[in-house]
Amino acid sequence: MGPASPGGREPAPSRRALLGWGGAGLALGAAAAGGAVAAVRAGGDPEPAADSGAAVPFHGPHQAGIATAVQDRLHFASFDVTTEDRAELVALLREWTRAAERMTAGHTVGEGAYGGLAESPPDDTGEALGLRPSRLTLTAGFGPSLFARGRFGLDGRRPEALVDLPKFPGDNLDATRSGGDLCVQACADDPQVAVHAIRNLARIGMGRASVRWSQLGFGKTSSTTPDAQTPRNMMGFKDGTRNIAGTDAAALKKHVWVGGSDDAGWMTGGSYLVARRIRMHIETWDRAPLQEQEDIFGRDKGEGAPVGRSAERDEPFLKAMLPTAHVRLAHPDTNDGATILRRGYSFTDGTDGLGRLDAGLFFLAYQRDVRRGFVPVQRSLAAHDALNEYIQHVGSAVFAVPPGVRDKDDWWGRALFS
Numbered sequence: 001m002g003p004a005s006p007g008g009r010e011p012a013p014s015r016r017a018l019l020g021w022g023g024a025g026l027a028l029g030a031a032a033a034g035g036a037v038a039a040v041r042a043g044g045d046p047e048p049a050a051d052s053g054a055a056v057p058f059h060g061p062h063q064a065g066i067a068t069a070v071q072d073r074l075h076f077a078s079f080d081v082t083t084e085d086r087a088e089l090v091a092l093l094r095e096w097t098r099a100a101e102r103m104t105a106g107h108t109v110g111e112g113a114y115g116g117l118a119e120s121p122p123d124d125t126g127e128a129l130g131l132r133p134s135r136l137t138l139t140a141g142f143g144p145s146l147f148a149r150g151r152f153g154l155d156g157r158r159p160e161a162l163v164d165l166p167k168f169p170g171d172n173l174d175a176t177r178s179g180g181d182l183c184v185q186a187c188a189d190d191p192q193v194a195v196h197a198i199r200n201l202a203r204i205g206m207g208r209a210s211v212r213w214s215q216l217g218f219g220k221t222s223s224t225t226p227d228a229q230t231p232r233n234m235m236g237f238k239d240g241t242r243n244i245a246g247t248d249a250a251a252l253k254k255h256v257w258v259g260g261s262d263d264a265g266w267m268t269g270g271s272y273l274v275a276r277r278i279r280m281h282i283e284t285w286d287r288a289p290l291q292e293q294e295d296i297f298g299r300d301k302g303e304g305a306p307v308g309r310s311a312e313r314d315e316p317f318l319k320a321m322l323p324t325a326h327v328r329l330a331h332p333d334t335n336d337g338a339t340i341l342r343r344g345y346s347f348t349d350g351t352d353g354l355g356r357l358d359a360g361l362f363f364l365a366y367q368r369d370v371r372r373g374f375v376p377v378q379r380s381l382a383a384h385d386a387l388n389e390y391i392q393h394v395g396s397a398v399f400a401v402p403p404g405v406r407d408k409d410d411w412w413g414r415a416l417f418s
Helices: 028-037 086-104 190-206 249-255 289-296 326-330 374-384
Strands: 073-081 137-142 182-188 207-220 271-280 344-350 357-367 391-401
Touching: 028 207, 073 190, 073 357, 086 137, 086 190, 182 271, 182 391, 190 207, 326 344, 326 374, 357 391
Parallel strands: none
Antiparallel strands: 073 182, 073 207, 137 182, 137 391, 207 344, 271 357, 271 391, 344 357
């Protein structure tokens, strides 16, 4: 991810043009939008993006980072909007969008990390210089608090599906790790690329938005590519076997993308995100017998096959599992068809001061309607799941994720503020 060069990438805008970030001063040319999308092998076949470090297209009807093939690393940030001026918030969203276009295409922000005025801070922090795009995606959302009465003229614009989550049994939520007016999910195959993106958005937002909380993640715990190997969570079990595939247009339309007939027209093509920080009691789990672990999940630990089956993707026979088995309780057949797209990551944030790992799952779930997706599934799990003895939900947030940015004149949330 280096500075723009005269050899094919568009020139960086002047610092004078940068003073008007909210305008159309940062148009991305075809080289940025498509030239880095796929590397080509010597034989002429496209090299898989995961192998090439290529760019994921930023523009489209849906935001990237939802159905996109899940990357290896995450930096998720929730922001509080500190300005009370609607025009300043709109300008921030425009600036963030322009910066996101550049970073996801492998460019630095503005004039870059060096070469500008020596008397001014550089426009880019510079730690991603020389790195490839690494399939970076940036996905933005709006929290319920943004729609509070008297804030930014958004009264009556809050979608009915953007509900305040109920308190579930066993929740022990930390307010400093929950909620937020805005969120940005940065996913990439290189952790430095993801961190660089959030760092620069936070820098751009200074004086108008500040980071409320953030979470680093590694080792994806679910996949939108069922043809690839299913990843494992920190408990050693395969996770996301029955997740929605990113290529399953029918399932995405039914369960993930907001439709034109849904309650908020500005959300058409968007989705709703639930983020939960789930602490795992690793040390207790590691002392549990293997049979108990497998009974709790309803799958064997080696192959990942459901109880009574031989292969991971065999159709599960739910009644063969214990009534408290995690797979049985989370299955759509147990929850009137409720289906979500999971995009979780493992985390390890040091220790808790008592010699125990502060580790677990940063759970991300996208759905068409939170009331018919996450809420019924979590009610079922919170009430009966045997896994609750080994986990605790300690952070929570919900966001409306608007549709994708269509072109260089569009920006995150344009339909909401129009």
